[in-house]
Amino acid sequence: MTGNHPLAAESETYELSVNGRREQVKAAWLGESLLAVLRERLGLPGAKNACEQGECGSCSVFVDGVLVCSCCVLAADAVDAEVTTVEGLADGDALTDVQQSFLDAGAVQCGFCTPGLVVAVHDLLDRNPDPGDLEVREAISGNLCRCTGYGRILAAVEAVRDQRGRRSRP
Amino acid sequence: MAPLEYLRPSDEGAAIALAEADGRACLLAGGTDVVGLLKDGVLAPSRLVDINALPIAGVEIRDGGLSIGALTRLSDVADHPAVRGRFPALAHAVLAAASPQLRNMATVGGSLLQRTRCGYFRDPVTPCNKRAPGTGCSAIDGEHRLHAILGGSDRCIAVHPSDPAVALLALDAVVRTRGSRKERAIPVDDLYLLPGSTPERETLLEHGELIVAVELPATSFAARSCYLKVRERASFEFALVSAAVALDVRGGVIRTARVALGGVAPRPWRARAAEAVLRGSRMTEATIAAAASAAVRDARPREQNAFKVELVRRVLTRVLATAGAGG
Ligand SMILES: Cc1cc2nc3c(=O)[nH]c(=O)nc-3n(C[C@H](O)[C@H](O)[C@H](O)COP(=O)(O)OP(=O)(O)OC[C@H]3O[C@@H](n4cnc5c(N)ncnc54)[C@H](O)[C@@H]3O)c2cc1C
Ligand code: FES
Ligand code: FES
Numbered sequence: 096m097t098g099n100h101p102l103a104a105e106s107e108t109y110e111l112s113v114n115g116r117r118e119q120v121k122a123a124w125l126g127e128s129l130l131a132v133l134r135e136r137l138g139l140p141g142a143k144n145a146c147e148q149g150e151c152g153s154c155s156v157f158v159d160g161v162l163v164c165s166c167c168v169l170a171a172d173a174v175d176a177e178v179t180t181v182e183g184l185a186d187g188d189a190l191t192d193v194q195q196s197f198l199d200a201g202a203v204q205c206g207f208c209t210p211g212l213v214v215a216v217h218d219l220l221d222r223n224p225d226p227g228d229l230e231v232r233e234a235i236s237g238n239l240c241r242c243t244g245y246g247r248i249l250a251a252v253e254a255v256r257d258q259r260g261r262r263s264r265p
Numbered sequence: 266m267a268p269l270e271y272l273r274p275s276d277e278g279a280a281i282a283l284a285e286a287d288g289r290a291c292l293l294a295g296g297t298d299v300v301g302l303l304k305d306g307v308l309a310p311s312r313l314v315d316i317n318a319l320p321i322a323g324v325e326i327r328d329g330g331l332s333i334g335a336l337t338r339l340s341d342v343a344d345h346p347a348v349r350g351r352f353p354a355l356a357h358a359v360l361a362a363a364s365p366q367l368r369n370m371a372t373v374g375g376s377l378l379q380r381t382r383c384g385y386f387r388d389p390v391t392p393c394n395k396r397a398p399g400t401g402c403s404a405i406d407g408e409h410r411l412h413a414i415l416g417g418s419d420r421c422i423a424v425h426p427s428d429p430a431v432a433l434l435a436l437d438a439v440v441r442t443r444g445s446r447k448e449r450a451i452p453v454d455d456l457y458l459l460p461g462s463t464p465e466r467e468t469l470l471e472h473g474e475l476i477v478a479v480e481l482p483a484t485s486f487a488a489r490s491c492y493l494k495v496r497e498r499a500s501f502e503f504a505l506v507s508a509a510v511a512l513d514v515r516g517g518v519i520r521t522a523r524v525a526l527g528g529v530a531p532r533p534w535r536a537r538a539a540e541a542v543l544r545g546s547r548m549t550e551a552t553i554a555a556a557a558s559a560a561v562r563d564a565r566p567r568e569q570n571a572f573k574v575e576l577v578r579r580v581l582t583r584v585l586a587t588a589g590a591g592g
Contacts, residue, residue, distance in 0.1 A: 107271075125271040125313070126303055148301045149367050164366045167297045171271045172315055215365070236500040237364025 109174055113137060114183030120170065129173050130154045130165040133180060141181035141210045152238035155211040156180045162218040164237070181210040184217060192255050193217055200251035204242035212238045216252050224259055231256075273315040277475060280316050281445050284473035287312045292475065294336060295370040297363070298379040306389045307380075307396060321477050322372075324348065329483035332441075335374030335476040339429065340365070342373060352481055354490035354509045358432035361494040364501045374476040376429045377440065377456070378468065381531075382503055383423035384408065394420045395464040402464075410569040411505070414577075416530035417565070421464030424528055425457070426503050431527035432492050434535060435509035438481050444474040453479075457532035464531070485513040486521050493584040494527070495576060504528035506576045508584045512543070519543045519552075519589075524560060524581070529573055536560040539581065548589035557581040 108121045111132070118137050128147075133139045133156070143153035147166045154165045157179040165180075185191050190198070193216045203209050212235060219226060219234040226234065231252050240248060270287075274280045284290045291310035293299050294317065302308040322336035324345045331347055342348055343359040363371060380386065385393045385403040392400035402421050404412050412422040430453065438453045456468050470476075481487070490511035496502035507527035513520040522543035524536040538559035546552040557578040564574050 124269065126269045128300060128304070147304060149297055149363070152364065152366055155366055161369050162366050163370050164297075167295075167300045167367070167370060169271070169293065169296055169300055169313070169315070172273075172293070172296065172317060218365075233500060234365055237366045 107171075109171065111137070111170065111173060111178060112176070113139065113178045114180060115177075123170070125169075125171050127170050128166050129156070129158075129168040129170045129178070132170040133165060133178075139180050139182055143207055143210060145207070150239070151208070151211075152215060152235075153208055153211040155214040155238065157214065157218070162215060181214050184213065191217065192258060193220070193251075196251040196255045196258070197248070200247045200254060202243060202247040202251040208238055208240040208242075212240070212248060216255070219252070220255060220259065224263070225256065269310070270312040271315065272312065273318050275318040277319055277321070277443060277477065278445075280314055280319060281443060281473055281475050283312070284314045284475070285445055288472065290314055290473065292316055292473075294372040294375040295338065297367050297371045298375060302380065302387070305387060307387055316475070327480070331481040333373050333479045333481070335478055336372050339363070339368040339371045339373065339376065342429075343368070352432075352436055352487050352490065354432040354435055354487075354492040354511060355429065355481070357492035358428040358494070358507075358509060361492065361504075361507070362428040373429065373479050376427050377433070377453070377476065377479070378470075379427055380467075381423035382426045383412070386423055395423060395460070395467075398463070398465045405567070408569070409567050411503075411528075412567070412570055413530050414561070414564040414566040414570055414573045415526070415534055416459050416532060418460045418462065418464070420462055421460035421531065422567070423460075423464070423531060425530065425532050426528075427533065428492070428494060428504060428507060428527060430533040431507055431525045432490070432509040433479060433481075434533040435490060435511045435523040435525040436481055436487050437484055437523070438479050440476055441478045441480060442470065442474050443477050444471055448477075449474075450480075453533070454535055460531050467532075484511070484521075486511040486523060489514065489588055490523075491584055491588050493580055493587070495580055506573055506580050508577070508580045510581075510584050510588045512548075512588050514548065514589065517547050519546055519548060522556075524556070526560065526577060529564075529577060536581075538562060543585075548585070553582055553585045553589070556585060 145151045145153045149164045149167045156165045159176045290312040293313045293315045321334040323334045325332045339359045349356045385391045434453045440451045442449045492509045494504045494507035509525045511523040522540045524539040526534040539556040542556040542559045
């Protein structure tokens with residue numbers, strides 16, 4: 096959004112590109128976070144809202160392929176970017192390997208942290224297909240889970256890592 | 266919600282002019298601090314000048330040193346081979362900051378200028394001289410376990426939270442800035458003000474002045490530098506105490522030393538007394554102990570944060586031994 100004209104509160108309309116679709120955001124306050132716009136205006140509740148301060152990672156999404164906390168991104172700043180939320184990871188009703196692995200490993204209890212973790216784990220394994228245990232721990236350190244104690248989450252990540260490793264070997 | 270103007274200029278001159286023209290304008294970089302403060306009502310700017318479209322991101326090798334564009338994300342700083350190889354304290358400090366998501370967003374300029382994590386500052390209804398000058402400091406008689414033991418005043422004892430700033434201080438980094446009338450090169454050591462009677466003024470920068478880059482000079486001590494951060498859990502937490510040290514050791518004698526502390530003062534803290542002990546000495550256990558004690562000689566802890574004095578000594582003991590090891 097460029098331009099030097101003052102914009103009054105509650106009156107701005109702009110477009111975001113989310114999961115490959117152009118979405119109109121109407122009459123929005125320009126101080127709104129991307130998380131608020133995704134959830135409240137675009138009906139995409141996958142990114143969760145807990146701390147609103149970057150502390151828990153439950154709002155994790157990709158902006159132009161970069162893993163971020165959507166609660167700390169101003170929606171207006173994402174206007175020229177491609178946003179991918181957890182809703183946009185899978186093809187139709189099929190689950191991604193990471194999602195399936197979370198289910199198989201019992202890594203989901205209340206499920207609140209799960210969408211953010213799934214997004215963060217996709218980010219990790221797409222950049223680094225063979226992370227060591229410490230790398231996995233560091234990669235998900237920005238995602239807090241208050242139920243599982245992380246053991247099953249780590250097991251889920253290892254399972255996908257090993258599965259993808261087997262698939263890529265000749 | 267107050268009316269808010271959002272502007273995203275694509276050249277530096279326009280960004281500076283837009284910020285200078287409105288006394289309540291705020292620059293927006295990675296947003297990891299600004300967006301939170303905005304939501305909590307701690308900041309109420311009338312205008313946000315989003316600087317993300319400015320061409321000031323990226324790491325360049327220059328005159329043997331590095332120039333890091335102000336918009337370079339912390340994750341890109343940590344990944345850069347020249348940072349890892351030649352300025353290890355900075356790579357360590359950046360990787361010790363925040364979480365992967367936040368490092369992907371946070372910029373070098375924003376890391377230097379982020380505001381304190383003092384809970385009273387971040388709660389818009391309690392007295393706080395930094396947020397609302399003249400209202401008093403709630404921490405002095407309240408919760409101050411995490412607060413300053415060095416450099417505080419009777420008006421404010423909040424600490425500066427940045428890890429990267431501590432490493433940049435130890436590496437003699439210089440901040441390049443631009444305003445509408447002048448450009449400046451400000452050593453990180455000169456950038457920060459102590460709270461004194463005006464804790465609301467944190468740096469030398471003028472309203473609207475843009476940090477364009479942070480420059481790391483080639484020095485004899487950068488290569489042998491490291492950063493150690495102690496926090497209440499192993500990752501994703503602000504420092505209780507941290508230290509960056511950089512040493513030039515030749516023939517077993519320390520020629521030059523830089524010692525900077527984090528988590529203990531209202532600014533990244535240069536421990537000159539510790540540097541003086543190290544300079545000209547051999548790296549023995551006695552030297553390390555003397556330097557570690559010198560660093561906290563002037564400390565003025567309060568009831569709840571006296572533990573930080575001993576913690577500084579131990580952190581310095583360990584980090585000096587690490588940096589000093591190997592010839
Ligand atoms: C949950 C959480 C945990 C964190 N943990 C840590 C930690 O452990 N260690 C640590 O060091 N940090 C930590 N941080 C802080 C984080 O590193 C900072 O918020 C971040 O570096 C700020 O950078 P930004 O680009 O997002 O700045 P913004 O939020 O965009 O801006 C911050 C300030 O800098 C100003 N500014 C930004 N760029 C410029 C420029 N180029 N010129 C002039 N002014 C500018 C802005 O106007 C604003 O005042 C944490 C943050 C969060 C939310
Ligand atoms: S809601 Fe964004 S990190 Fe917690
Ligand atoms: S499963 Fe409940 S927070 Fe993680």
